[in-house]
Amino acid sequence: MDDSAPRLQPETDGRRWPEGGLARVPYWIYTDPGIYRAEQERIFCGRSWAYVALEAEVPKPGDFIRTYVGEKPVVVVRDLEGGINVLLNRCAHRGVEFCQNAPGNAREFMCPYHQWTYDLRGNLLAVPFRRGVRRQGGMPEDFQLEEHGLTRFKVARRHGAIFASLAEEMPSFEDYLGPTMLKYFDRVFDGRSLTVLGYMRQRIEANWKLMFENIKDPYHASLLHVFLVSFGLFRADQPSAVEMDESGMHSALVSMRGEQQATEGTAEMKSFRADFKLADPRLLDPVREFPGNATVVMQTIWPNLIVQQQSNTLAMRQLVTRGPTKFDLMWTFFGYENDPPEMRQRRIRQANLMGPSGFVSVDDGEIMEFSQHGIEAFPRDQGVVEMGGRDVRNENHMVTEAAIRGFYRHYRAVMGL
Amino acid sequence: MDDSAPRLQPETDGRRWPEGGLARVPYWIYTDPGIYRAEQERIFCGRSWAYVALEAEVPKPGDFIRTYVGEKPVVVVRDLEGGINVLLNRCAHRGVEFCQNAPGNAREFMCPYHQWTYDLRGNLLAVPFRRGVRRQGGMPEDFQLEEHGLTRFKVARRHGAIFASLAEEMPSFEDYLGPTMLKYFDRVFDGRSLTVLGYMRQRIEANWKLMFENIKDPYHASLLHVFLVSFGLFRADQPSAVEMDESGMHSALVSMRGEQQATEGTAEMKSFRADFKLADPRLLDPVREFPGNATVVMQTIWPNLIVQQQSNTLAMRQLVTRGPTKFDLMWTFFGYENDPPEMRQRRIRQANLMGPSGFVSVDDGEIMEFSQHGIEAFPRDQGVVEMGGRDVRNENHMVTEAAIRGFYRHYRAVMGL
Amino acid sequence: MDDSAPRLQPETDGRRWPEGGLARVPYWIYTDPGIYRAEQERIFCGRSWAYVALEAEVPKPGDFIRTYVGEKPVVVVRDLEGGINVLLNRCAHRGVEFCQNAPGNAREFMCPYHQWTYDLRGNLLAVPFRRGVRRQGGMPEDFQLEEHGLTRFKVARRHGAIFASLAEEMPSFEDYLGPTMLKYFDRVFDGRSLTVLGYMRQRIEANWKLMFENIKDPYHASLLHVFLVSFGLFRADQPSAVEMDESGMHSALVSMRGEQQATEGTAEMKSFRADFKLADPRLLDPVREFPGNATVVMQTIWPNLIVQQQSNTLAMRQLVTRGPTKFDLMWTFFGYENDPPEMRQRRIRQANLMGPSGFVSVDDGEIMEFSQHGIEAFPRDQGVVEMGGRDVRNENHMVTEAAIRGFYRHYRAVMGL
Amino acid sequence: MPIDPALRDDIDALYADYAEALDENQLERWPDLFVEECLYKVVPRENWERNLPIALMLCESRRMLQDRVTAVRKTAVYAPRSFRHLIGQFRIQAETPERLRVTANYVVLQTLVDDLTRIQNAGKYVDLIVRTPEGLRFKEKICVFDSVLVPNSLIYPI
Amino acid sequence: MPIDPALRDDIDALYADYAEALDENQLERWPDLFVEECLYKVVPRENWERNLPIALMLCESRRMLQDRVTAVRKTAVYAPRSFRHLIGQFRIQAETPERLRVTANYVVLQTLVDDLTRIQNAGKYVDLIVRTPEGLRFKEKICVFDSVLVPNSLIYPI
Amino acid sequence: MPIDPALRDDIDALYADYAEALDENQLERWPDLFVEECLYKVVPRENWERNLPIALMLCESRRMLQDRVTAVRKTAVYAPRSFRHLIGQFRIQAETPERLRVTANYVVLQTLVDDLTRIQNAGKYVDLIVRTPEGLRFKEKICVFDSVLVPNSLIYPI
């Protein structure tokens, strides 16, 4: 990008993060348009590896899909050499979002407006009438195709997942995650080939950060999610852990499944219903499939991904921002190519827990909008994030908001707040 | 609220109220987002008694309803001692609008997200896992429940109506109204117990102040409202008055019903239709029920209430702001508990005049949107408010915009414009 | 307008037009609200003749229609002397958009709110109760009707088309167009009386300037519009021209119809389909009706008009802005009063090419939204406008973006960018 | 309970006729679809379910329906608009030879000048339909609309 | 006028078939629901009521319907979308043994990629339906849509 | 294929009953409109057309329908709302004396507290209806909704 326009500044004009440091979150970060614009530049176009797709979505040369990094439209395409390219879905001529029909398979991309044509790596191949017609018109002599390609992202791939970055310099994806987070990532992405089972997508009228707060908050799961709790899928008194990378930008919530019985923990859970039974128990017959005792691992990867492993349901949850008070949550459910039919069916059935109609996820989608409502009218107020202390530390329990504090510690560093 | 953010300033940057003082109203006050934000803080959260509910809506201990002060969501609840509490509908933890289902009856309020629990006065009673689970996690030692209650409004009650304020210091509701306005208020709210007959609600795409201008403007009633005029329910040539408190923030329009006949006044009313008859006259057989000759009293109470008494139809009209160019008008129709059946039916039938489909009110709802359309494209222009002079004065007639001038005199003082 | 508010400044704060001058267009001009507000003032209310109507739409004294100049609502009315008046559709009292029902015929305009009445030239005729009622109230002694008329535009008429301006001083419409543009204007508007055949209207979620870029861009027509190309209605290798007035604010694209056959030019048109045939050829049997060889002339007239002559379909395309990222395109199809029935039917049939469902126009409506999508997320980037050089010059061919460069050269002068 | 197909068709035709009267600007004949002694109400679901009597429109006779029409035509000030009714499958809840209790979902779309078509009102009809020499007519028509909030004005009947 | 229930069912089926052709991406068979010599128009209510002849789509024969299909499939550039028709109760306005004048309200919902379902167009069908050996077919279908403003493009027929 | 009018009326009544159960807060009786061994799915058109098996709701028996009801009533946290179904003309695609393959367009409107009525979901039903002693029941009901994006949560069945 050129510099005809000054770098956008967040409209923090005179704003200070409230006293109380990591234990407080000011409500203006959820609504301020200037903050949002700065996030687009510093976070989503900054030093981050944004999730864009699974390789299984573009298996063959020429396969492509449309998606977004932050609010920016991009195309993910496998080139003829099998390489993965992530390109801005914006023609270099006069800005047209050239790719409208997806998924698909192409040998090249042609913008419909003036048919500028690009190869699958974004290089400009041809400009119609570049030399004019009958020696009239055409592009200037010094017009160089090389200077007018599509904006191309750096790409990182690991075990079937694809990430992209616009930053000049980026560490490898592995260094970006760090050893602890990489261990959890590789737990699900262990090199087996993946198969896409389907999509869900919801538009949530809330700031995108509330989604990360929600997933980084194990405290809520054992209280809000009556369904989870009642069936012991997730409980505060289960063996569990909250882990982060050093920066705190990524995190993993880990839990082991317990029994459906009252315990010390449940005493404090008003929502626990020991009596609750399923009429058709097939919905809940998870089988252990990963090494270790963890039955649930929810991993968040800065800046736009949640990797969901709840029992046997696996999904990438990608955040697409739609302005300061709106985002789309895009769910890509997947399994392993060699899943036996019963396991495949189990994943499909357990998807009932997730997405816009999920026995569990519904609660989160609704709560985020309740939060946005409660927050919007109060830019000068702030949230309290003190559960489990006021610092950032990995824990062997669920009764903490440490990962939220870790998230905002990193957020403030990146945003200069 | 803390001061991590500077007090919002209205975006009056370099703006001056136009020449002409009280007789002119600049159009930028109806659209400017900065003005709107400042209004929320200085008017609705400032030194004002905002109407929130009738006691009849929360008759029993534990009864609660949801409503709004300005754009802020609140809960009105009767506690177990019979006291009325007005609480921000926003959890002290991380901002969730915790009360979603209303009306209802509760012993306490529990936020669904982490089940923080509050008593009916907004005191934080319990925080699940405050001491952690198995000696792990939990809130810091120095975490004080007392410091994390719900924001609680000051409350004023008079003869069945409930008002709330966030200001540190407030005069009594009686002093706030002043003797003249209190007299009109007590005319309808005379101590008899009230009964709610039902609700209407409309979303109007106009700035909220246009609603007050409309009601403080008796001049329009005898011209715009053909229905009123034709049936002599309200006419410029009827004995009438416009009265205000000293500040001009409140006002009352008073009129006595005339006959349906041409008079001096009607000569100038192009809309008068002497021929107009009702096929079913039951719609208009009002009976005198209040002392004095007034058949209509429309009282506006700063900052968000209109008390409607038109013939035998009684309603509170509460303004809920929804941004600079939108507001909801919430109508609560009521009568007296001891109304005889015919009177009750009369009130119900006369409601045909009011609300989104009201023979009279339709005109106002539409006109406000016509005004907003006419105004929006012209921030640098201004309205002319000269009928009845250029000053603020009580009058014994209808041919004046004095109450609008009074309203803006007070508005400018509060807003620093 | 008074000066109680400072003149709005475009939010160019610190922004510079990018390097590359006329060959670059920064993307922030398509989304910035401050730029939009400045455009309203400097372009639509500035030194320009905005198209508002055809005389054929208001043939008789008292006939009126509603329309817009930029975003400002106006009424176009023929007065009793046969003169044309263009009035702001905004009451001088308190801003009501008084004219709601149109088209219509009136002797005067009465605002519904307080029945202020204006003659067809916008003069305030009467204010009800101006002298009060029973010697009470009324307007101040010094209130002058003369000072409170409707805002009235300057009006220019030529051969049946009506234009309006709010500028203090304006050149004649003829001088405004200049000799070259006037020649093209008079080609269609040759003095024959016109007849309106009907309307189309579409709301396009894109900045209004993209519409002008589209029409001033002959380069796209022979590539995007497969339908046009395949039937030889418009092709890059046809004899053609791009002409502008001296300032570059107006332009005309001229083309002669070719045969449906492959030629040098079509080689570069991937979209050309030699095989393409119509099942019912009646859609395309244009007959020559204008002097000269041109079969298509698309003329753009600053700031809000496109005059369309494509084969035998004639239309005024008027732009109505609806904010920075939205505009309405209003199509008025017309013919000549003395058209023989077959010609009339031909115009009606060829309208299939135009409007929201037009075989040709659909492409443009969609492309503009693709552009807006591609542009919005990238305020700091810019478009490349180099086809046919980097300067502004009339051309005898279609392979140029010169008219876009001309448009922005003038735009920048007017906007001070 | 099995319904005579011809009866279903007659009810079908009554609803189609009703919608046409309101959508095609034939308001004057709208009262004719009711019997003289009738009840017409437009009620928010919130009031309906809580037995609160207030209605946006309440007509206790065909003459009051006519007064509604007169007000819309002669006295009310409003921006021009058009309505468009879509009425779902109806249910015959109870039936005597002379009286049918019929319910049906509806949505009314509104189009204002210079604006797109938007949802104005949706809910269910709770109707009492009777046979008359002129054919089926409404003895009661109660329009219970979802929630309570209305986009500004509800000018025409539902 | 009493209608043979079987006829009502046939008309019902014709409309259901028509909606399916447009909503389920079976555009190619859409012309088959018309007779060879037919008239199809999509016209704004404003033009219709003022007798202005301009239509957004005007097809004067089944072959022109086919040209519409070809354009949508082969030449037009547009963002992918799907339509969804809801058609209300129909009225048979006039009937000869061979020709039926039928009107019905409709709303067409549009869903664009990455967006929610929105109202694209609403109005009424003014149809002339004739009996043919293949069953009922449209001789005329005039879609009069409310107001005149359209959200950008109207790609598919209504 | 000619359909017995009485059969059409029964199907009509089944859909009306189905809509009422969901719109009038009678969720508990919704499973009763299915046979014990049944299939209920809410599927995005994108998954459906690409044969991707994931559904927003998947119930493989009437008992699973009951579990859905229990979750909505007892465990799920959500803002109060109401649904309103409009179902279009249905098509009987194939028929044996015992099994009917029926499709119909639908739109579901949602009204949240303090908000206007909005479109929640639109698409088509692909149903398998069977005769039982209690009358017609759903053996399969697949709700294929247009596109894939949903406005936040889909709480109730479609």
Ligand code: FES
């Ligand atoms: S904008 Fe893409 S080729 Fe011109």
Ligand code: FES
């Ligand atoms: S937000 Fe209310 S308890 Fe956490």
Ligand code: FES
């Ligand atoms: S606003 Fe027009 S007369 Fe008062």
Ligand SMILES: [Fe+3]
């Ligand atoms: Fe959760």
Ligand SMILES: [Fe+3]
């Ligand atoms: Fe009024």
Ligand SMILES: [Fe+3]
């Ligand atoms: Fe074009």
